[in-house]
Amino acid sequence: MQDFTFQCPTKIIFGRNTENQVGKEVKKYGSRILLHYGGGSIKRTGLYDRIIKSLKAEGIEVMELSGVKPNPRLSMVHEGIKICRENKINFILAVGGGSAIDSAKAIALGVPYDGDVWDFYVGKAKPRKVLPLGVVLTLPATGSEASASSVITNEDGWYKKGLGSDLNRPKFSIMNPELTFTLPAFQTFSGISDIMAHVQERYFTNTKHVELTDRLSEATLKTVINNAKILLNDPKNYDARAEIMWAGTIAHNGLLGTGREEDWASHRIEHELSGIYDVTHGAGLAVVFPAWMKYVYKHDVERFAKYAVRVWDVEPDFDNIENTVLEGIRRYQSFLKSVGLPTTLKELNVPYDRFDEMAEKCTQFGPVGGFIKVHKEDVINILNIAR
Amino acid sequence: MQDFTFQCPTKIIFGRNTENQVGKEVKKYGSRILLHYGGGSIKRTGLYDRIIKSLKAEGIEVMELSGVKPNPRLSMVHEGIKICRENKINFILAVGGGSAIDSAKAIALGVPYDGDVWDFYVGKAKPRKVLPLGVVLTLPATGSEASASSVITNEDGWYKKGLGSDLNRPKFSIMNPELTFTLPAFQTFSGISDIMAHVQERYFTNTKHVELTDRLSEATLKTVINNAKILLNDPKNYDARAEIMWAGTIAHNGLLGTGREEDWASHRIEHELSGIYDVTHGAGLAVVFPAWMKYVYKHDVERFAKYAVRVWDVEPDFDNIENTVLEGIRRYQSFLKSVGLPTTLKELNVPYDRFDEMAEKCTQFGPVGGFIKVHKEDVINILNIAR
Numbered sequence: 001m002q003d004f005t006f007q008c009p010t011k012i013i014f015g016r017n018t019e020n021q022v023g024k025e026v027k028k029y030g031s032r033i034l035l036h037y038g039g040g041s042i043k044r045t046g047l048y049d050r051i052i053k054s055l056k057a058e059g060i061e062v063m064e065l066s067g068v069k070p071n072p073r074l075s076m077v078h079e080g081i082k083i084c085r086e087n088k089i090n091f092i093l094a095v096g097g098g099s100a101i102d103s104a105k106a107i108a109l110g111v112p113y114d115g116d117v118w119d120f121y122v123g124k125a126k127p128r129k130v131l132p133l134g135v136v137l138t139l140p141a142t143g144s145e146a147s148a149s150s151v152i153t154n155e156d157g158w159y160k161k162g163l164g165s166d167l168n169r170p171k172f173s174i175m176n177p178e179l180t181f182t183l184p185a186f187q188t189f190s191g192i193s194d195i196m197a198h199v200q201e202r203y204f205t206n207t208k209h210v211e212l213t214d215r216l217s218e219a220t221l222k223t224v225i226n227n228a229k230i231l232l233n234d235p236k237n238y239d240a241r242a243e244i245m246w247a248g249t250i251a252h253n254g255l256l257g258t259g260r261e262e263d264w265a266s267h268r269i270e271h272e273l274s275g276i277y278d279v280t281h282g283a284g285l286a287v288v289f290p291a292w293m294k295y296v297y298k299h300d301v302e303r304f305a306k307y308a309v310r311v312w313d314v315e316p317d318f319d320n321i322e323n324t325v326l327e328g329i330r331r332y333q334s335f336l337k338s339v340g341l342p343t344t345l346k347e348l349n350v351p352y353d354r355f356d357e358m359a360e361k362c363t364q365f366g367p368v369g370g371f372i373k374v375h376k377e378d379v380i381n382i383l384n385i386a387r
Numbered sequence: 388m389q390d391f392t393f394q395c396p397t398k399i400i401f402g403r404n405t406e407n408q409v410g411k412e413v414k415k416y417g418s419r420i421l422l423h424y425g426g427g428s429i430k431r432t433g434l435y436d437r438i439i440k441s442l443k444a445e446g447i448e449v450m451e452l453s454g455v456k457p458n459p460r461l462s463m464v465h466e467g468i469k470i471c472r473e474n475k476i477n478f479i480l481a482v483g484g485g486s487a488i489d490s491a492k493a494i495a496l497g498v499p500y501d502g503d504v505w506d507f508y509v510g511k512a513k514p515r516k517v518l519p520l521g522v523v524l525t526l527p528a529t530g531s532e533a534s535a536s537s538v539i540t541n542e543d544g545w546y547k548k549g550l551g552s553d554l555n556r557p558k559f560s561i562m563n564p565e566l567t568f569t570l571p572a573f574q575t576f577s578g579i580s581d582i583m584a585h586v587q588e589r590y591f592t593n594t595k596h597v598e599l600t601d602r603l604s605e606a607t608l609k610t611v612i613n614n615a616k617i618l619l620n621d622p623k624n625y626d627a628r629a630e631i632m633w634a635g636t637i638a639h640n641g642l643l644g645t646g647r648e649e650d651w652a653s654h655r656i657e658h659e660l661s662g663i664y665d666v667t668h669g670a671g672l673a674v675v676f677p678a679w680m681k682y683v684y685k686h687d688v689e690r691f692a693k694y695a696v697r698v699w700d701v702e703p704d705f706d707n708i709e710n711t712v713l714e715g716i717r718r719y720q721s722f723l724k725s726v727g728l729p730t731t732l733k734e735l736n737v738p739y740d741r742f743d744e745m746a747e748k749c750t751q752f753g754p755v756g757g758f759i760k761v762h763k764e765d766v767i768n769i770l771n772i773a774r
Contacts, residue, residue, distance in 0.1 A: 001629040007590025008395070014646065015390025209626030212610040212634050219602030226598060237598030242388040246645065247599050255642075258633065259401070 001209050003257040010146040011172040014246065016238075018176045019047060019136050022093070024125025025172045029132040030091025032061045034084055036104045038068045042138065044138050045182060051095060051136060063087050068096065070104035071274050071281070074118055074154040080107035081117065081122070084131065094134045094170075097191070098142025098151075100283075101135055102260035105150035106166045108133045117277050121152055121161040123365075128167075139183060140245040141191030141282055143198055145173035153275055159361065160275035162267070175249070177241035188235065189339040190218040190282030192228045192244060196221060197214045197285040198251040201267060204371045208261040217256045218310045220247050225311070228339055261263040265369030266292045268377055272358035277350050286341040287348050290333045291386035292374075304328065312332065344387050355383045388596050388646040395640045397533040398559040401633065403625075405563045406434060406523050409480070410441035412559045416519040417478025421471055424482040425455045425489045429525065432569060438482060438523060449765025450474050455483065458668070459490035459659050461505055461541045467494035468504065471518065479520045481557075484578070485538075485668075488522055492537035492555045495520045508539055508548040510752075522560040526570060527632040528578030528669055530585055530639025532560035535577060540662055546748065547662035549654070553614050562636070564628035575622065576726040577669030579615045579631060584672040585638040588654060590694065591758045593687070594647040604643045605697045607634050612698070615726055633684045652756030653679045656766055657744035662736050669718075673728040674735050677720045678773035679761075686713050691715065732773050742770045 013021055026033060033055070034141045055062055065080050084107060085088070094104035112129040119125040144150065148169055151162040180188070188260030203217045224247050230240035235364045250256070269292070270284040297304040306319050308314040309330020317323040333343045342348040359379035367373035374382070400408055403595045413420060420442070429435045442449055452467050470476070471494060481491035497504030499516040506512040531537065535556055538549040567575070590604045611634050617627035637643070656679070657671040684691040692708050695701040697713020704710040720730045729735040746766035754760040761769070 001401075001626055001633075003405070005398065005400050007398040011392065011394040012645075013392050015388075018390070209630070211613060212607065212630050212637070215606030216603055216637075219606040223599040223602055225558065239388055242646070243596070243599050246388075250599070250603075252640075255637075258399075259629070347739055 002025040002207055003262065004258045006254055006258050007166065008169060010170050010253070011251065012175060013172060014145065014175045016176060016178060018174045019050055019179070019343070020293050022051055022134070022136055022174055023056070023058035023060060025174070026060055026091055026093060026134055027054060027058040029134070029171055030070070030089075031059070032087065032089050033052050033063070033091040033093050034080060034089045035062050035093050035095065035109070036068065036080060036107065037066050037100050041097055045179070047095070047136070047138070047179060051217075054377055063089060068100045068103045070099050071153045071160060071278055072106075074106075074152055074156075075154060077103055077106040077110060077117060079112040080104075084111045090131065092131055093136070095136040095138065097137070097139025098144045101144040102150035102152060105144070106134055107131075108164075109167065118152075118154060118204045120165075123164050123280065127165050130167040131337070133170045133171045136154075136178070137173055137175045137245070139187060140180060140192055140248035141194040143195070143248050145170060146249050147252040147256060149270070153257065156176045158275045160271040162271070173249070175245055177238055177245050180235045180241050180245065182234050185235065185340060186280070186283075188231060189228065189341055190280045190286075191248070192202045192224055192282070192339065193286040193336060193341055194282035195224055195244070195248045195251045197266060197282070197289050199256055200289060201264050202257040202260065202262045204263050204296075204300075205260045206371060210260045213256050213258060213260055214306070220251055220256065220312045223247050224251075225335060228335075232339060245332065261370045263369050265371070265374045266308075268362055268368040269358075269374075269382060272346070272362045273350055275361070276354065276358065279348055279350065283342055283348060286336045287342055287345055287386050288382070290329055290336070290343060291382050293329050293332070294385055295378070295382050296372050297329070301325055345383065352387060358383065389594055389648065391645045393641055393645050395533055395556060396584045397557050397640070399562060400559060400637065401562045403563060403565060405561045406437055406566070407441050409438055409521070409523055409561055410443070410445035410447060412653075413442060413447055413478055413480060413521055414445040414559070416521070416558055417473065417476075418446070419476050420450070420478040420480050421467060421476045421494070422451045422480050423455065423494065424453050424483065424487050424518065426453070426774070431481055432566070434482070434525070434566060435522070447545065455487045455490045457486050458540045458547060458665055459486045461492075461493075461539055461759055463491040463545075464490055464497060464521060464539060464652050467491075467629055468497040478519065479518055480523070481520065482523040482525065482527025484524070486559070488524075488531040489529070489537035489539060491520055492531070493539050493722075494518075496552075496554065499526060505539075505541060507552075508550050508774075514552050517554040520557045522557045524560055524562045524632070526574060526578055527567060527635035528581040530582070530635050532557060532562065533636050533640040535641060536639075538658070539638060544657060545662040547658040549658070554734045557586055560636070562632055564625055564632045567628050567632065568578065568623045569660070572622070572727060573616060573667070573670075576615065576728055578635065579611055579669070579671070579726065580673040580723060580728055581669035582611055582631070582638045584634045584653060584669070584676055587676060588651050589644040589647060589649045591650045591683075591687075591690065592647045593758060597647045600643055600647055601693070602646060607638055607643065608698045611632050612722060614716045615722075636718045648757045650756050650758040652761045655755040656745075656769060659749045660735070660737055661746075663741065663745065665737055666737065670729055670735060673723045673730055673772050674732055677716055677723070677730060677771065678769050680716050680719070681772055682769050683759050684716070732770065740774060742767050745770065
């Protein structure tokens with residue numbers, strides 16, 4: 001096990017009707033807030049009204065910035081920073097999924113910073129200050145509701161970059177599984193694919209003796225898989241929604257990565273797909289992750305066999321351990337297909353003519369991945385496996 | 388799944404030589420501190436000197452209160468409160484295991500409180516303020532290094548009472564597995580018994596649909612069991628020590644209890660043993676917990692069968708599910724014996740003549756336990772099973 005530091009102070013308020021507590025929670029940190037969200041769905045469902053009512057009851061002044069898109073854009077972050085400065089905003093409330101939250105995180109970091117907030121995402125500067133931030137989560141997927149990371153897309157060149165900093169952790173996250181009942185199936189299962197990827201990015205490691213985090217990761221994956229199957233036929237099953245939602249937080253709050261080297265090559269490769277083709281992140285991962293697995297598994301056949309046996313209930317083939325591995329990957333892909341996700345670039349509507357450009361951008365600051373180092377040529381090979 | 392709120396802001400600093408960071412961490416909160424610890428072992432090992440050096444390097448003034456005993460006493464808590472008030476102490480640093488930490492937690496609550504700190508433990512008052520507290524952990528067991536609870540023994544009547552409050556959570560905990568290399572085997576394995584009990588107190592629940600926390604709990608138990616076996620023959624195995632140490636925190640930081648009713652009858656019964664006979668808490672639990680299981684398993688045979696199969700690898704007997712349950716409990720007891728722990732009151736040197744008194748004290752505020760309600764007669768029955 002490696003040495004580590006871990007701290008996840010985000011307060012989780014989980015359960016039915018918890019959005020009605022938002023005013024009380026916000027009040028602890030701020031009185032003039034920016035409410036940041038995506039499209040009209042929170043208005044259609046009545047969530048917007050309930051949140052405004054709760055905020056008004058505490059006398060909180062609300063400015064709004066809506067219209068956050070999936071793969072949230074730097075231009076809107078700049079807009080948010082401007083609004084916050086002009087209006088002396090002292091708290092940001094994100095309502096939505098990872099896009100709204102990540103956009104809000106970038107705004108929160110940008111407000112007290114003199115330069116361009118993009119500096120943080122390309123490693124030109126390190127964040128030192130941040131506005132406090134809260135979340136009402138409506139889409140379990142990115143884990144951003146308690147994570148240290150945010151991912152932003154710069155339209156100038158379509159670069160999608162992630163930033164990890166403990167300053168990114170929200171003060172609180174309100175998580176009501178009922179708010180996810182009306183998600184379209186594609187969003188639900190793309191979210192689930194993302195959650196699984198967050199666990200797997202940590203699971204495939206070169207660090208030896210990480211039994212606790214291995215087993216906690218397997219537990220999280222099995223839970224997600226089992227409850228995804230329930231949601232296929234019963235999308236308003238509260239308990240299954242709750243299991244997925246809480247698992248989504250655990251998958252990415254950092255706990256499962258404690259004491260171990262992580263990978264993240266699949267995320268980095270997927271970011272190039274999302275950056276150029278604006279594909280849904282979890283759907284992109286459903287295509288990239290199995291391809292990455294097929295490309296790298298020989299690096300540690302035993303770890304991949306453990307994954308196959310413990311997560312996918314593959315009976316180990318002791319005469320040919322690779323068969324065990326391949327059956328595990330096959331079941332992973334089969335699961336992704338069963339919930340309606342694409343598992344090839346073709347199904348994702350991604351053409352094959354810009355692999356070189358994506359591979360170049362992906363590795364522009366050096367090879368990616370902790371498990372094995374993935375260079376430009378490897379990215380191209382993985383994308384070819386994913387055709 | 389039940390609704391819940393969860394927040395564990397304690398910063399975990401985990402790994403080799405991390406005790407040398409203590410001065411830097413303390414400095415963030417205080418400049419005049421109370422160093423609170425047990426006996427001479429931290430002086431023999433050199434840990435005391437390294438801590439003092441790190442504190443002095445940051446210019447921190449140190450008062451000391453040593454001599455904390457297992458099952459920490461209210462009288463010493465009172466002494467600590469007095470010292471803190473007289474010396475305007477603004478931070479408490481506990482070095483040791485659960486006894487030093489729990490004693491420090493009680494002092495931290497008592498300093499800003501006008502009444503007797505014992506009020507909090509008997510429910511006469513609710514804590515509102517606390518001095519900040521940090522930990523250097525030397526014994527993985529109680530999970531107190533990140534938990535919301537502390538347990539104190541009042542010598543006036545030998546009452547041992549626990550208090551749960553988020554104010555109890557330390558600001559940071561420094562956890563170096565190397566510091567546990569020299570623990571006597573009995574302390575190591577009593578600690579492990581306590582860790583397992585913390586998971587099990589949450590595992591045996593009436594709440595339905597708690598798959599994630601079930602699986603995370605099973606993962607934690609399996610890890611603890613496997614690594615305990617390694618330590619039997621190789622007590623200086625860093626990785627096994629590290630797995631146990633981190634598992635001990637996860638077992639009791641509250642994560643495994645999110646969204647579920649918990650039990651805690653075994654702990655409450657054990658507190659009566661420790662209170663009167665001053666037995667080692669984890670050893671007491673090794674006696675009480677299996678007896679409690681035998682007494683209550685019929686309340687939910689399926690849950691106990693799941694425990695047997697998933698934690699103890701029992702092959703399910705579908706013709707007689709109770710056989711599966713009983714084999715699980717048998718393997719639990721067999722494991723406890725294999726690491727040298729007592730599994731009967733006799734082996735614990737507890738006589739049989741004060742069952743009535745213990746049962747009376749245990750249930751004085753009503754029946755205990757969430758899984759089934761344990762009344763006075765039940766406590767006596769469980770103690771009889773434990774003979």
